Amino acid sequence: MTLTLILTIGGAAGALLTIGALIRAAWRANRRIVRIANAVDELVPNGGNSIKDQVTRIEGQITTLTKRFDDHLADHRTRGVDR
Known part of the structure; x- marks a missing residue:
């Protein structure tokens, strides 16, 4: 029972770390897209x-x-x- 609990907690921690890494990657990609969009806006007459x-x-x-x-x-x- 103790080993099962430790494995479950470890699996959950690993899953959370993976989800966090994916969210961070998506956040960085979004920031880059926003920067590119802002740069393009600067090049268009307004x-x-x-x-x-x-x-x-x-x-x-x-x-x-x-x-x-x-x-x-x-x-x-x-x-x-x-x-």
């Missing part, structure tokens, strides 16, 4: 808050500044101020 929107906005600003600088240089060249 009206100004995503990384994609910020890169597009900065690219537009750089294009504007480049044109202004080119115009400025052209203006100096036509005035003969080029040194």
